[in-house]
Amino acid sequence: MAEPETTLEKTTSRNYAGDTVSTRFTDLIGCRWPLQSAGMGLVAGVDLAAAVTNAGALGMLGPQPLPPDAFDAALGTLAERTDGRPFGVNFLMPFLDARQVELAARRAHLVEFFYGDPDPELIRIGHAADAFVGWQVGSADEARAAVRAGCDLLVAQGTEAGGHVRGTEPRDAILANVMAAVDVPVLAAGGIATAEQAAAALGAGADGVRVGTGFLAATEADVHPDYLTAILTADGTDTVLTEVFTLDWPEAPHRVLRSAAERARSGDGEVVGELTAGERRHPIPRFATMPPTRAVRGDIAAMALYAGQAVGAVSTEQPAAEIVHGLMSEIGSSTRRV
Secondary structure, three states: OOOOOOOOOOOOEOEEEOOEEEOHHHHHHOOOOOEEEOOOHHHOOHHHHHHHHHOOOEEEEOOOOOOHHHHHHHHHHHHHHHOOOOEEEEEEHHHOOHHHHHHHHHHOOEEEEEOOOOOHHHHHHHHHOOOEEEEEEOOHHHHHHHHHHOOOEEEEEOOOOOEEOOOOOOHHHHHHHHHHHOOOOEEEEOOOOOHHHHHHHHHOOOOEEEEOHHHHHEOOOOOOHHHHHHHHOOOHHHEEEEOOOOOOOOOOOEEEEHHHHHHHHHOOOOEEEEEEEOOEEEEEEOOOOOOOOOOEEEOHHHOOOEOOHHHHHOOOOEOHHHHHHHHOOOHHHOOOEO
């Protein structure tokens, strides 16, 4: 694995040539576009990760609660379907399985972690298998700690983001603070669902953008139809940063649709539905963190319907490749020296 550049000036050059954009992120990872999909748990399965990667961005496989053999098989399928193109795997520190990290690092270009103190041992595992290692951070202090631990790139997450939120600052503020604190490539996350928003983040100096809510509307995302409808009909004022869905992840703020938080609070009973996995059925407790996939049945409206503040820009279900190309369509008009 080539060592990442850590001494580049903060004014990083962007090179635009046809359908290829070069930033420190694309140069490091080897993808065509400075765009990464978020690893959104079971929603971001092999289908979505492969589609994003094959469209020229960096597709991320979300955390998968699978035994090692099944997880490795999923990675193998993803590798086959992307034919050598770069993809990544996202891990949540509260639910970390170190065996999965080792398996992912052997196949993925990037292993990425979120929501916990940067761990040098995990970074060593990634590098030992020739993978790059990233960390999604919510403050400049956490960014410095991640770089000291050996991370190759960072994601600066603003409070506009859907799902679990680490920091307390809006995207533009956390992006500026993190870029001032470290010299590795930094991606901007939170409130990005349009070409104009992506171009603005790149123009502000980000080496790439990370998009979650926008990819909930991808045909390849494993999203329950009722969840998808709620996303397509919502706007930014319909989300709330809360701690309602913390049954299995205490004290972890997250942004969801306001209606989901209200429905969960007002309902009765300890169980709101069930997940079918093969021949097994697993109950979904009220206030659980898991968003509803197509394999879920029950009171979908009372489940964790994660969505970011840019949800109002997401109004149509379409293939992930079209989402990638739409998001990247305006970057040539953004500032070329930022």
